[in-house]
Amino acid sequence: MENVNFTIMFILGFSILGGLMGASFFQKLRIPQVLGYIVIGLIIGESGLRIINRSDVIALQPLTFFALGIIGFLVGGGLKGENFKKYGRQFSAILLGEGLGAFFLVGILVALIMFKLSHNISIAVATGVVFGAIASATDPASTIDVLWEYRALGILTTSLTAIVALDDALAMTLYGLGTSAAQILTGGSGSILEAIEKVALTLLGAVGLGAISALALKFILQKVHQPERSLAFAVGLLLLLISMAISLDIDVILTTMTLGCVLTNIVPRQSEKLFNHMRNFSTPIYVLFFVLAGARMGISRMPIWLWVIVILYVIGRSTGKMTGAYLGASITHSAPVVRRYLGLGLFAQGGVAIGLSIMASHHLGKIMVTENLALGDAIISGVAATTLIVQLIGPPTVKLAIKLSGEIGRNITKEDVINSWKVADVMDTDIVTIPENEPLSRAAQTFVNQDYLVYPVVNRHNKIVGILSLQNLKDILDDRDSWNWLVASDVMTPVQYRVVPSSPLKEVLEQCNQLHIDQIPVVKESDGDAPVGILDVAKVEQLVDKETLRRQQP
């Protein structure tokens, strides 16, 4: 046992439990849970109590990448081809509008400040370009987490999912071109053509790797039918894919997003269950990811001028994204809710921005903006501070956007409906019973006169002894003479299983599925033999479909 690292175990447990407690506290205040995770991270991390320090965060980096990979995979799962066919033009216009809006506004504001500070146009433009490129990215993780938490569904949610998924690619393109331009401007080596080639290779690599993995996962899903095994295979494949993306210096989110996107479009039905299982499985990893994101935000010892940049960055980015999204949506005649509220949902900034700032510090680390501060360090600290601010603003504004658009609570699945129902909600109660001694000729008449396909058979004490279905009658349909001397108890299916009205519907349907039965009698809670109704699985499925549609309506 002496080799086991207890500190890491403690941090894992402490972060998850602390994050969840923070989330439930924030939920009580009607604030998105993701903020709770981040705030707990801030409290226990670098900017707070320092229970988690930088070396712990570095040690847990593989988990952060794993979480990013899962986020990418799940976000990709929401990118349906049909939506792109229908809204592709609108998505492209909004994406360019909000991305370039933030890029230019932040870029210009930061460049102006830097010029005033350094009186060097090259350094000013270089810094502006890098900050602008980073500003164009939106954090899919916290945005999507809010959409899931509030079960949002509708055109705004669809557009938001697509935009936050795609603007990482735009951010990386702008960043790749921007840093090259910055290096050229500041007298470094490299050319724009080289930069374009590198960006193209990175993007194509991510898409290619993701697409090939999707084909492999499709093959696995077609061979493996147990949900637990499919999930295990998918997690294994995802980890391999993440490791490949890291080793090839390709964006993890974009790679796994491609995997999710291709998978959901080539095997929509089989992959739907996998995405649901993955979502349930990923909760603790998610919590950990956000707590660690909060923990590593070190914003102490920043000079005043950098705080000015931070504030202008936040204002410029938010204005640029809102204005750009509005213009893009207006030009393409998007739905009014998209035009009005989409910009509000694009404030969050996370992993991609921090990742790009770290990369920028490597590329531009040696350029000094003041006597004792390098451009690389200024970018890292500045982006960390802006991330902290927009992560605090972002999730609540996403919530506001979906609230104003009326899309909260509409992402209802059949499972949600089934989970919310008891047997009493769906059983047939006005059903007539058939005495066990009733001749079949008369019992058959009940099927003619009533609308049901199954009836409880009762003895003279009105206790249930079996079920008579149309299927039972079909077994002797060719011998009508016997209907005069056979009675209901001769052909009924003896009752072996029964449920009470308060039984959870989910458990009963699972039981029916395991036992291969289509109807099950419902008996009184106080008297296990007194019938009060029948649960017909086919009818329940119809009711669930109907209710799901009803609840999805605004």
Add this chain to the structure above:
Amino acid sequence: MVERNSVTRKNNLGTDLSSVLTPKLVCFLECSRKKEALEKMIDCLCANSEIRNRNELAEGIFHREELMSTGIGMGVAVPHVRLASIKKPVMCAAVCRNPITDYESLDGAPVRLIFMIVAGKDQHAQYLRLLSSISSKLKNEKLRNALISASDAETFCQILSGKDK
């Protein structure tokens, strides 16, 4: 509860009477009362088949008779029951040398032939096919008369399975 796909199962069932009725399970009764006749057939089944629980069988048979007489007319009765302990269907046949007048058959006629059928709870379709098969066969008056006149159990089985010619 209604099991899925019972229709497909029905199509695979055989209704070969010789597989459920052996000469050991054919008896010739001298009694003229329904209760006595049924008791003797229950004894025969318990002695010559896998059925061991006589009480369960008797209870089931007499409960069914309480619901409605199994005298289907034309001098034939088909008492039947499904029991949880039965693994495969079994049948006992009786020729009543003295007609049973208290059987309360559908047509009021005294009973001369009794076929007692016992099946498992989960042999629903097989059980119905057996009942239907017996009642269909015995609509033939010549067959009924031949069975009533059978001199021994082997002959009875041969006549019933059509191997007597």
